[in-house]
Amino acid sequence: MSEQGWARKKIGQLLVRHFAGAWGEDPGYVGAANVVVLRSTNLDDSGGLTLSTGAPRRFTPKELTSKRLVDSDILLEASGGGPGKPVGRVALFQGDGSSEYACSNFFRALRVDGSLVNPKFLATKLQWLYRQSSIWRYQQQTTGIINLRFGDYLDQEIELPPLDQQRRIAEILDVADEQIQSIDHLVSKLRLICIGIVSDALNEIEQTAESTALLSEVADISSGVTLGSEPAGDGSIEVPYLRVANVQDGYIDTSEVKAIRIFRSQMERFRLEAGDVLLTEGGDFDKLGRGAVWDARIPECICQNHIFRVRCDRQVLLPEYLAAYASSPRGRAYFLSIAKQTTNLATINSTQLKSMPLPLPSLERQQKLIDAVEACSGRIQAELKVADRLRLLKQGLIDDLLTGRVRVPL
Structure with a gap:
């Protein structure tokens, strides 16, 4: 146990299973299930994961059984980095119920032992390690591609608070994520409104333009x-x-x-x-x-x-x-x-x-459209600034909670 009373565990000891991703067959392949494959482009540096832009592929039932992602799997980018871009980014997978999902062969999927560690906590901890650059020593480069020495990565020891504290930390971070997501959804709606304003104005302009x-x-x-x-x-x-x-x-x-x-x-x-x-x-x-x-x-x-x-x-x-x-x-x-x-x-x-x-149209009508767009854009930019501030606050919160500088009330 550490001075804080937290246990030290190897990452590999916290898993019930881990497996490499697979690319699947061409979308036209017959006799297999439709699957959405998540790629490195679906992952961002802050630990976010976008499902909507995954690549449609087809997997045989046997392949899908061994490669299917389930909720709370952790995706670890283990290959495909380039100069100045180390691998090791992490995201927690949560399906949307619309499709079966797998990950590409640039990933390793980690399935955690829920009796030892909270998946949200572990994903946040691993992403924090990436952000701290502490996993650079596990990188190796072959023919211009950076790969993760996966076995050495799993042998890393990390500090863990008791499980009830892990869950409480995960709940606190979920609240922060919900606030950020709420603003992101609002921004998406505002962008649609802005598109609608422009489309309506251009309809009128095309019908009456000088x-x-x-x-x-x-x-x-x-x-x-x-x-x-x-x-x-x-x-x-x-x-x-x-x-x-x-x-x-x-x-x-x-x-x-x-x-x-x-x-x-x-x-x-x-x-x-x-x-x-x-x-x-x-x-x-x-x-x-x-x-x-x-x-x-x-x-x-x-x-x-x-x-x-x-x-x-x-x-x-x-x-x-x-x-x-x-x-x-x-x-x-x-x-x-x-x-x-x-x-x-x-x-x-x-x-x-x-x-x-x-x-x-006349310059006056052009300016009228510009004013409408700028009003909508101004609201969007204001909301994006709020979201940026929340993300910074969340990062500070993560630093405090994952190092034990701030203890969570139970």
Whole structure:
């Protein structure tokens, strides 16, 4: 027992079973059960697990018996990491009743002994260890892929409070999760309301718009710098640039901005200006034409070639109106209709973007739509800030409860 009266146990001693995930057969495979396979993309760094974007596969009854996930299984990411991205993320599985679930072969599923440990507590503890970087010593790299030395991982000793305290800690964390989820659901509803506002306004605009124009007639469209060999010497400069990951749906994420060297003479061509609308060239279907208005928060910034820079003629077209139209169901439908598509990927080129038909109401009507969108977006951003604060508070709470700095009342 530790000084706090907590027991020390190896992780492996707390399990009744563990098993590697499996990918299953192609969705068209006949004679097997439909299963949703959870992948690394379903897992986030905070321990969240998204079920809705799992991959549909088919498993034989025998496979499903051995690989089926049940509620309170713990998913441990054991393979597939890359440079600077260790494996070891953890999430607690709770099914939604709509499907059978399994996990990909990048995971290990841990089934706990409920007489020794509370599953929620253990999942939180293991995710806390990941966040503390204490499992880096169990990483090994083979051919560019990082794997977890699973046996050594299971031999780790962790401190556990008595089971009744574990349950109480899990209950406290559940309350925090419910508050965060409540805000997330509200944000989802607000986004739907915002889409509805834009759709209704565009319906009216298309029926009564004074004119329609091709985008190339009311805006200048270009691409950013091509990544690859970078110049050196006195004629070159290093500048920040935006990648596809920075251009999100409705906002620009500058939490991580990289730099690139270009010729000084290229700066005038590629420099971004406040009011430029940035749209992504493609990738996954959700990235096609995704974009937002740049606010010049970073001076002397450029973008990469997989992002289109659209500079509007503001005498007839407001940037925010174009961004709202591009992200609307109408704009997305246009992009999908003209995109070159492969399995799960789609791209558009500048010629297709230039040919996008755009209803052009008066600037006053454009501004009215912009004001409605900004009012809804402002409420969304306010709720997201509350959720971020709650997540920070939860992390502090986890640190206190899992180390015993704060004891829970029973």
